[in-house]
Amino acid sequence: MDWQYLSSNSALIWSKLVEHLYLSITPILIALVLSLLIGLFSVSFPKVYPAVLALSSTFYTVPSIALFVMLPGIIQTNILSPLNVIVALSIYSVSLLVRNVVDGLRETSADVRQSALSMGYGGIRQLWEVDLPIAMPLIFAGLRVATVANISMVSVGALVGIGGLGELMADGFRRNYLTPLLVGLVLSVVLALTADLVIVTLQRWLTPWAKFARQA
Amino acid sequence: MLFDDPWGSPVIEFENVTKRFDDGAPAVDGLSLVAPDGEITVFVGPSGCGKTTSLRMINRTIPVTSGTISVDGQDIATTDAVQLRRKIGYVIQHAGLFPHRTVVDNIATVPHLLGWDKKKSRSVALELLERVGLEAGMAKRYPAQLSGGQQQRVGVARALAADPPMLLMDEPFSAVDPIVRAQLQDEFLRLQQELGKTIAFVTHDIDEAIKLGDKVAVMQAGGTLAQFASPAELLSRPANDFVAEFIGRDRGYRRLSFVAADGLVVSERSTVSTDASADDVRRAAGDAQHVLVLDSDRRPAGWLAVDGGTDASTAAMLDIGTTFTSSQSLRTALDGALASPTGEAVCVDDDGRFVGVIDHIQIAKYASTEGARQVPT
Amino acid sequence: MTLIDALLQFLSDPMNWSGSRGIPVRIVEHLLYTFVALGVAFAIAFPVGLLIGHTGRGAVVTINVGNAARAVPTFGMLLLVVLLAGIGFLPALIALVIIGIPPILTSTYAGIRGVEGSTVTAARGMGMTESGMLLRVELPIALPTVIAGLRSATLQIVSTATIAAYVSLGGLGRFVIDGLGQRDYGEMAAGAVFVAILAIVLDVVWVLLSKVAVSPGVSGRLGKIPKTAGRTTRSATEPA
Numbered sequence: 030m031d032w033q034y035l036s037s038n039s040a041l042i043w044s045k046l047v048e049h050l051y052l053s054i055t056p057i058l059i060a061l062v063l064s065l066l067i068g069l070f071s072v073s074f075p076k077v078y079p080a081v082l083a084l085s086s087t088f089y090t091v092p093s094i095a096l097f098v099m100l101p102g103i104i105q106t107n108i109l110s111p112l113n114v115i116v117a118l119s120i121y122s123v124s125l126l127v128r129n130v131v132d133g134l135r136e137t138s139a140d141v142r143q144s145a146l147s148m149g150y151g152g153i154r155q156l157w158e159v160d161l162p163i164a165m166p167l168i169f170a171g172l173r174v175a176t177v178a179n180i181s182m183v184s185v186g187a188l189v190g191i192g193g194l195g196e197l198m199a200d201g202f203r204r205n206y207l208t209p210l211l212v213g214l215v216l217s218v219v220l221a222l223t224a225d226l227v228i229v230t231l232q233r234w235l236t237p238w239a240k241f242a243r244q245a
Numbered sequence: 246m247l248f249d250d251p252w253g254s255p256v257i258e259f260e261n262v263t264k265r266f267d268d269g270a271p272a273v274d275g276l277s278l279v280a281p282d283g284e285i286t287v288f289v290g291p292s293g294c295g296k297t298t299s300l301r302m303i304n305r306t307i308p309v310t311s312g313t314i315s316v317d318g319q320d321i322a323t324t325d326a327v328q329l330r331r332k333i334g335y336v337i338q339h340a341g342l343f344p345h346r347t348v349v350d351n352i353a354t355v356p357h358l359l360g361w362d363k364k365k366s367r368s369v370a371l372e373l374l375e376r377v378g379l380e381a382g383m384a385k386r387y388p389a390q391l392s393g394g395q396q397q398r399v400g401v402a403r404a405l406a407a408d409p410p411m412l413l414m415d416e417p418f419s420a421v422d423p424i425v426r427a428q429l430q431d432e433f434l435r436l437q438q439e440l441g442k443t444i445a446f447v448t449h450d451i452d453e454a455i456k457l458g459d460k461v462a463v464m465q466a467g468g469t470l471a472q473f474a475s476p477a478e479l480l481s482r483p484a485n486d487f488v489a490e491f492i493g494r495d496r497g498y499r500r501l502s503f504v505a506a507d508g509l510v511v512s513e514r515s516t517v518s519t520d521a522s523a524d525d526v527r528r529a530a531g532d533a534q535h536v537l538v539l540d541s542d543r544r545p546a547g548w549l550a551v552d553g554g555t556d557a558s559t560a561a562m563l564d565i566g567t568t569f570t571s572s573q574s575l576r577t578a579l580d581g582a583l584a585s586p587t588g589e590a591v592c593v594d595d596d597g598r599f600v601g602v603i604d605h606i607q608i609a610k611y612a613s614t615e616g617a618r619q620v621p622t
Numbered sequence: 623m624t625l626i627d628a629l630l631q632f633l634s635d636p637m638n639w640s641g642s643r644g645i646p647v648r649i650v651e652h653l654l655y656t657f658v659a660l661g662v663a664f665a666i667a668f669p670v671g672l673l674i675g676h677t678g679r680g681a682v683v684t685i686n687v688g689n690a691a692r693a694v695p696t697f698g699m700l701l702l703v704v705l706l707a708g709i710g711f712l713p714a715l716i717a718l719v720i721i722g723i724p725p726i727l728t729s730t731y732a733g734i735r736g737v738e739g740s741t742v743t744a745a746r747g748m749g750m751t752e753s754g755m756l757l758r759v760e761l762p763i764a765l766p767t768v769i770a771g772l773r774s775a776t777l778q779i780v781s782t783a784t785i786a787a788y789v790s791l792g793g794l795g796r797f798v799i800d801g802l803g804q805r806d807y808g809e810m811a812a813g814a815v816f817v818a819i820l821a822i823v824l825d826v827v828w829v830l831l832s833k834v835a836v837s838p839g840v841s842g843r844l845g846k847i848p849k850t851a852g853r854t855t856r857s858a859t860e861p862a
């Protein structure tokens with residue numbers, strides 16, 4: 030471990046860390062919005078859900094490097110554009126999240142559904158005040174998995190020149206120089222664990238009831 | 246005025262109501278009955294008899310296929326479903342509480358939907374919390390932190406929050422253990438005495454139906470009504486074999502709950518006071534094996550066995566068992582007789598003072614007379 | 623020239639279909655890496671998962687290792703192992719095995735742990751031995767979860783094996799990496815397409831295998847259940 034590397038390259042490391050965060054979190058935000066819309070649509074029209082599920086699980090199966098290099102041909106971007114990574118990771122995150130959104134929206138038990146209906150709930154108001162809050166724990170669980178997966182996958186983007194911390198790893202490997210590789214690896218793990226912690230904290234704050242519900 | 250409604254004291258009426266599943270099989274078939282205002286009408290029957298479907302048609306969460314359901318003469322099909330539902334409290338098995346809302350917010354659900362201001366909703370909710378027997382400290386808890394019985398109480402409070410004139414209750418006490426269930430039933434009856442709502446109640450438990458119902462609708466497979474009657478009439482005159490079978494073997498005994506004990510003729514009994522000497526006891530007993538000991542207010546204190554040299558103040562007395570008053574039921578009287586060491590039930594007046602005794606043979610004889618067979622309505 | 627044209631051009635060149643650098647050989651190589659890595663990972667993770675699931679000992683460690691493993695970037699892990707152990711088949715294989723272990727371990731553990739206590743108690747009450755119980759009761763019930771773990775491990779390994787071309791291994795990743803390096807986008811796209819197809823095919827194989835291997839009583843695929851008392855019961859099948 031070469032500590033000198035850290036001090037002389039702190040600006041580079043910092044910029045790669047920020048880039049890594051940007052490349053992994055932007056797709057999460059895009060995917061959250063998209064999967065909520067697709068999820069609501071799938072719940073409203075259950076017949077489309079098997080197709081949605083088949084499509085998303087197929088996308089999820091495609092290795093990330095394959096998607097990174099095929100996307101430019103499909104969406105007409107430059108092969109070195111960060112958009113490829115962002116779009117690819119958004120697709121993965123949607124694939125992961127849609128299932129959790131739909132399962133979450135279906136989480137409302139028949140008893141709760143019947144009593145909500147009987148008290149005069151229905152439509153958007155039931156969705157907003159009953160179904161969505163009850164779906165939150167599962168949506169958050171999906172967000173955690175997707176975020177950690179994205180932070181890991183961004184590094185693969187180094188192969189197409191857009192990899193955040195993955196570029197440090199690749200640089201270290203090419204130069205047979207352990208320090209940048211370790212720095213990239215460790216920072217990526219720290220980033221993933223920190224992001225996970227942030228999401229868990231947010232979840233505890235937004236769904237204080239969930240910890241009791243799990244015990245019941 | 247908590248609730249502004251056109252149905253002060255509504256009657257719910259089913260007129261030839263049929264509900265068919267998508268495949269054409271009837272869930273409810275030609276149901277006609279009138280659930281009287283301010284009373285509890287229980288729908289009872291085996292699973293799949295259409296009792297829950299009948300209940301859910303009242304608040305239009307299940308549409309009727311044919312026939313009409315009306316509330317105080319108004320066909321519910323002509324009302325706005327959501328407005329209708331907010332005027333009908335609803336309690337369900339497992340309570341169906343919102344897991345993401347605190348107890349107080351759960352209770353305030355309908356006021357919230359009706360757009361009441363927050364302060365008013367909360368104060369009504371807290372008041373109801375107390376009324377259903379829960380501590381104010383529970384208000385901030387989440388449903389998952391409550392026991393099944395407590396959740397059920399919250400469920401009842403939630404149904405009452407907007408003071409609806411009607412309540413629908415679907416197996417509300419079925420998911421809790423028997424001891425809690427009995428408590429909830431007793432409290433529910435007490436609450437209903439104060440509130441006088443029109444209540445439609447579904448259960449699969451005939452004992453619960455008989456205990457709670459002012460009227461009982463026994464339904465059978467295929468969704469037909471087997472009998473609609475008061476509990477006493479159901480027990481004494483089941484309409485057919487299905488009803489008789491469903492009520493069970495000991496209906497003759499259970500019927501006694503609905504026959505008043507005021508027709509019983511009690512007899513005198515030799516008694517002694519608590520400070521009687523052994524001689525007093527022997528003299529009072531005569532040929533009898535036991536004497537009844539009364540305290541200074543002439544309230545029964547216990548039975549005393551006359552087996553030589555005992556005085557009332559030192560001897561161990563036998564438990565008096567259950568006493569009864571003339572306003573209680575034959576079942577209470579018979580129970581007292583069967584539990585008594587002498588086979589005699591002790592009758593007391595409303596102040597608990599001794600009136601007389603009657604043995605189990607006399608009670609049984611009376612139960613089979615014409616007078617006791619008259620069914621109260 | 624569009625990417626599609628380049629791809630078609632690459633595919634239509636018979637040179638690319640023959641020899642030690644041809645498409646068939648690369649496919650076989652890729653499959654070989656995947657199967658060997660998966661096999662070794664299974665041999666290590668499955669017994670440990672069974673043991674932990676059955677005894678409940680070491681569960682906390684397993685869950686934490688499983689979760690932490692997801693945070694480690696596979697790319698960095700591969701580079702690190704190869705940098706430390708040298709270029710070659712074995713170091714790359716070690717990296718693929720390390721990547722395959724956590725999903726198999728955690729899902730085996732979770733599957734066994736998920737068997738209802740009453741089922742285990744009943745089996746023990748009937749006098750089954752601990753090992754008999756594990757193999758004939760707990761494992762069949764846990765099988766869908768175990769297979770889900772294998773599926774996930776396969777996916778990770780196929781994906782990382784592609785990247786392994788970057789550390790001089792063969793397989794379909796060769797086309798992607800070489801194509802990228804030489805700006806031969808046809809070759810690159812061909813590698814990507816084949817690896818995507820390979821991953822999807824293997825995934826489908828696992829789904830089919832799961833359908834064959836899992837008892838219908840566990841998966842819920844019981845066919846049509848006759849109607850009783852006018853009520854219909856839907857069987858709980860779910861597309862995977």
